[in-house]
Amino acid sequence: MASLLLLAVLAPCVVQTYSVNHEQLSKREVPDQAQIISWKSFNVLPNVLPPTLSNASTLFIPPGYDLESLTDKPFHIYDDEFYDVIGTNPTLTLIANAGTNPLFHEATVWYPPTDDMFFAQNAGVPAAGTGLNKSNIIMKISVPEAAAVSHLRNATGSVKIQTVDAPAIKNTNGGTNFQGQILFLAEGQGDNETSNLVLMNPREPYNTTVVLNNYFGRQFNSFDDGAVNPRNGELYFTDSLYGYLQDFRPAPGLRLQIYRYNGDTGAVAAVADGYSLLNGITFSPNGSYAYVTDTGAFAGVWGWNLTRPASIYRYDVKEDGTFENRKLFAYTESGVADGIHTDSKGNVYGGCGDGVHIWNPSGKLIGKIFLGKTSANFQFAGEGRLVILAEEELYYATVAVGGSQYISDV
Ligand SMILES: *[C@@H]1O[C@H](CO)[C@@H](O)[C@H](O)[C@H]1NC(C)=O
Ligand SMILES: *[C@@H]1O[C@H](CO)[C@@H](O)[C@H](O)[C@H]1NC(C)=O
Ligand SMILES: *[C@@H]1O[C@H](CO)[C@@H](O)[C@H](O)[C@H]1NC(C)=O
C-alpha cells in the first residue's frame, strides 16, 4: 500500500523528468552532415501511390525534401539514440567512382595488422561481365589513405584501389576474418566449379587454400555470407541461390540453409532453414544473438516479388552454438537488407536500397547513412571508421562507435 502510494506520488515527477530529458536530447546540436527526419513529417502523405509506383525499388523522399537535400546531409536521425552512434562530427566521403562497373559490392573484410580493407566486385550482373565467363575480382584499400581525406565530401582519385591477385576464389560474395587470415565465400562458376570456402593470406602473395567445397560429395548451391561466433570461434555461413538466379550456377541440389563449420575439426552442420533467399549473417557483440537477412523479395534476374521477405531475423544462440527462437527483427522499406554487421553497442547495421540503415537492439530504426542508392555491404575498420560499398561508388565514413566483428584471433 505504502509503495503504491509512493509510486502514485512519484509518477508525475517521473513523467516530468522524462519530458525534460527528452527536450534536452532533442536540443542536442545536429552535426553538420546530419539532419533529423521526423516520422510525423511523413506519417500522413497527401497522395499514397499504389505498389506499382511506390515499392522496394523506389526511393522514398519525405515531403519537403529532395534527393539533393537528403544526400547533402547524409546522416539521417530517426531517433535520439542515433546521436550516440554518429557523435558530434560524422563525415561521409566519396573515395572512388568506377563509372558503370559495380566494383564495390560485397565481402568487406578489415585486416587490422596492415589496416587494409578488402572487398569484391559484383558477381553475375551484366555491367560487371562476371559470372559464367569471368570471375569477379578482389580488391583492397589502405584505410589510412581514406582517413586522410575524410574532411572532404568528394575525394575520388585520392585513394588507391589495389587488385588482389587471388584467382582461385571464384565469384566471391562474402568474407570474414578467420583464424588469423581472411576467409572468402565463393559462389563458384558454372556446373563444375562449386561454391567453396577459401582461406586467403591477407599479405602478399595472397596465396589461398580451399577449406570446404562439398557436403558429403554434394555441391553447395551458392555461398553468400559468413560470420564467426565470438563464443565458439566457429564460422556460420549462408548457402543461398543467387549464383543460380544470376545464371552462373546450376539449379540447387541442397536446401537453402545456414551451416556452421568448425575450423579445427572440419565438422559441418546445418543450423537453420526456412528462408526464401538467405543472405547476410552476423552476431551481437558477445555472440548471444545471431542476425540473418532474408532477401527473398529480390530474385536476381527474376526480379522483385514485393510480398516476399526484405527482412532481418534474430535467433538466440545457445551455449552449444545452436540457434533457437527465431523472430522477426526488422523489415526494410528500401530494397532488401543485404550485408549486416553490429557495432560494439549491439546496434544492427544493414546495407539497404538507399544506404545503410541502423536499428537499435530492439529493432527500432534509429538512423540511416543515406546514399540515395544501394549499399550491399560495408564494414567497420575498428573504432569510428566505416568503409561503405555502393556498387559503382566507394565511401568512407567516420562515426562515434566501433564494430563488433570478431577479430581477436588476428
Ligand atoms: C516499383 O515502382 C517503380 C516506379 O517507381 C516501377 O517502375 C516498378 O515496376 C515497380 N515494381 C514493381 C515490382 O511493381
Ligand atoms: C559469355 O561469353 C560468351 C561468348 O564470348 C558471350 O556470348 C556471352 O554473352 C557471355 N556471357 C556473359 C554473361 O558475359
Ligand atoms: C567528384 O569529383 C570527381 C573528380 O573531380 C568528379 O568527376 C565527380 O563528378 C564528383 N562527384 C560528385 C558526386 O560530385
Ligand SMILES: *[C@@H]1O[C@H](CO)[C@@H](O)[C@H](O)[C@H]1NC(C)=O
Ligand atoms: C563438368 O564435369 C563433367 C564431369 O566431369 C564433364 O562431363 C563436363 O564436361 C564438365 N563441364 C564443363 C563445362 O567443364
Ligand SMILES: *[C@@H]1O[C@H](CO)[C@@H](O)[C@H](O)[C@H]1NC(C)=O
Ligand atoms: C600461404 O603460404 C604460406 C607459406 O607457404 C603458408 O604458411 C600459409 O599457410 C599459406 N596460406 C594460405 C591461406 O594458403
Ligand SMILES: *[C@@H]1O[C@H](CO)[C@@H](O)[C@H](O)[C@H]1NC(C)=O
Ligand atoms: C550478451 O549480451 C546481451 C545483451 O546484448 C546480454 O543480455 C547477455 O546477458 C550477454 N550474455 C553474456 C553471456 O554476457
Ligand SMILES: *[C@@H]1O[C@H](CO)[C@@H](O)[C@H](O)[C@H]1NC(C)=O
Ligand atoms: C510472390 O511470392 C508469393 C509468396 O511466395 C507467391 O505466392 C506469389 O505467387 C509470388 N508472385 C509472383 C508474381 O511470382
